[in-house]
Amino acid sequence: MSTRWTTADLPDLTGRTIVVTGATAGLGEVTTRELARAGAHVVMAVRNEQKAADILRGMGPTKGQIEIRHLDVADLGSVREFGWNWSDPIDVLINNAGIMQVPLAHTRDGLELQMATNYFGAFALTRTLLPHITDRVVSLSSQLHRTGHVRLDDLAWKTRKYDDLAAYADSKLAVVLFSSELQRRLTAVNSPVRSITAHPGIARTSLASHAGGLTGRINYLGPLLNTVEQGALPTLYAATQDVPGGSYVGPDGLASIKGYPTIRRPSRTARNENLARDLWDETNKVVGADLAFAL
Template sequence: MSEKWTTADIPDQRGRVAVVTGANTGLGYETAAALAERGASVVLAVRDVEKGERAAARMTGDATVQALDLTSLASVRTAAAELRSRFDRIDLLINNAGVMYTPQQTTADGFELQFGTNHLGHFALTGLLLDLMLPVPGSRVVTVSSTGHRIRAAIHFDDLQWERAYSRVGAYGQSKLANLMFTYELQRRLASHGTTVAVAAHPGVSSTELARNTPAALRLPLTRLAPLIAQTPAMGALPTLRAATDPATLGGQYYGPGGRRGVKGHPLLVTSSPDSYDIAVQQRLWAVSEELTGVTFPVAGLQENPLPAGSR
């Protein structure tokens, strides 16, 4: 593998099934397109099926569409059931879809929109599909976090849904911190199975539609800075693609751009915030997430299993 890892370093993906959420645009599209081009059978799991079909038509290779609305647990369950009827195995589940800095809103199930979409929807989807992955050697769950997991970020167990006082930045930070804590706790639970691993990635600063809800006070400065600091969606997708396909990747690792402050650059192993490695909080978040979603995983907790060397 080259020091400047690119899509040219993706191994042959023929025979593999990859499910990518939010794959009709931006980072998800670039991720799915690269996997399809390397031979994977890619499923674009998207809320807008028409947009998904148009995106799939632009890809080279085997790309199909699955309706999935992460803001509805009923939709997540339906999508999982339909995927289970279509496939007897899944090699890659890439939890990419997300929302950022949205005004205060709730999901169909009453969850704060960012926490419900970015974390709880993906938590439920993973739990409902995981038994299709456990028998598959080399299978991976890749969850996309963000450098935003460091900004005003904590798991507010006393007010997970931000009902008392809403901060769109704080709620986003909580959801992205939850993505990492979910990955690390999932890896501990997977460790004894020896097949599936859980990995995380972040795209740095990329020019995508995700920032459309940025608060007005930040929008103008960011618009001016974007040409200087942002990278293309294709570059932003590389950490996810490396986490998903690099043969050297270990469970519990975290990939991001290798440039200054993780803003852009080719993907390398990076570290997440000290708070993200708090095992007690990870386990408490897991228990709360199971309770809120009604989804339990076919893997038991293994508290004494550490994350692999190099994951911090």
């Protein structure tokens, strides 16, 4: 049952360090602001540092400190540099960065851009930072993961006919599978760290403002959708509340499109442990030995 949890229910986060990727727009910007207002030391891990600085100047006073560090999650080299140069304890890593329905493009690592940004980058960043994480990893997915498929033989979309929405859905399914598999492996080694998945429902952000079809018109559906502030609530809830590892947190409304954060259930495919294990193994091969998990 929903408790109608809001930012007013955030605990005092003084003394906690939280890394937020993709913090220069939408959900990431709101997440950063609210965590800092609650006292956290928030690290904005972003590709565009100038944009982050502009946002920070307009954010107003916060109880906690906000720091900007460069990170391009779609570039495994950037992930390596960010992660291997990190030395301080991290309470929470929030894998928020994401893109949606972009034209077919491949990164310098040969990865399809949406999979690289939404999934591979989160996987690799978690791998590099995990030795420093003391509390939890929160990874952002989408209800569109329910339409996704994982093609282990073509994760980079090199042999299939490209479909931008399908690529997005696939990347978000991969996130849920990764997040749940990470929790199983953490549990197996008696780690206190939790892995949690969150999704915003459908929020009125700029994520798909360039896209055609329904996803390109989401900002016009008004009362049917979450505001950006509401859409950030599941992330904030997953990052700060006593949520069991392996949880899937999303809005409590019909089809989890809108509402207040609660623990939901991902798709049957997302709960397939064999598929999650196979994806984990294949991802280890893709990202390379130095970014592969030993768990």
